[in-house]
Amino acid sequence: MAKELPLKFYSIDTLAAAKGLLGKYLVRRYRSKTISLMITDVEAYVGQDDKACHASCGKTERNKAMFGRAGRWYVYFTYGIHWMLNIVTESEGYPAAVLIRGTDKVWGPARITKFLKIDKKFNGLPANKKSGLWIEDRGFKVKESEIKRAPRVGVDYAGAWAKKPWRFYILGE
C-alpha cells in the first residue's frame, strides 16, 4: 500500500503538515532505481513574521518557490556546499514550508539531498512521480504521543522565533 500524497495534502497549516509528514516515505526515482526513506525529522518555517524563515525579509529570487503553490519543492544551496530540501505548504502567496531534516536511513538535511542526488533542478517542481521525487503514504501510522517537539536547529539568530518548538521528530535524537 503505497499512495502518492496529493498536492492538496500540503495546502494546510504548516505545523499540521509537518507532523503529518512523519512516517511518510520520501521516494526518489533516479536512473531507473527507486530509493525510499521514511521521514522522521522535520521543521516548519511559517510566513514572513517568522524571523527564522527565509521569507521573513520578503520575496527574493532564492526563496520565491516558498511563495508558490503547496506541494512544490523548495530547494536551496547554503554554506557553499549543501542543498536543503523543503516542501512548500499552505496557500499560494503565503510563504511557508517544511524542511526535511532526517529519515530512517539517512539523517541530516544536507546528507539526504546528497544521498538522493537532489539539487537546484527540483526547486519549484511539484512533488509527484513525474518530477522524480515525491512522498508516499505506506500505511505507517505515527501516534500523536510518539511525536517529539524541539526548537529548530541553527536559527539562534531569530530571537523569540528561535525558541518556537517547530521541529517535529520520531525515533531517537
Next chain:
DNA sequence: GCAGTGATCATA
C-alpha cells in the same frame, strides 16, 4: 572547537 565552501543578497 571551527574551517571549508560558494550562491545569494544588499549595497553601490
Next chain:
DNA sequence: ATGATCACTGCC
C-alpha cells in the same frame, strides 16, 4: 562591482 551571510558537515 564587492563583502557579509548562511535552516550544515566533517574534521580537529
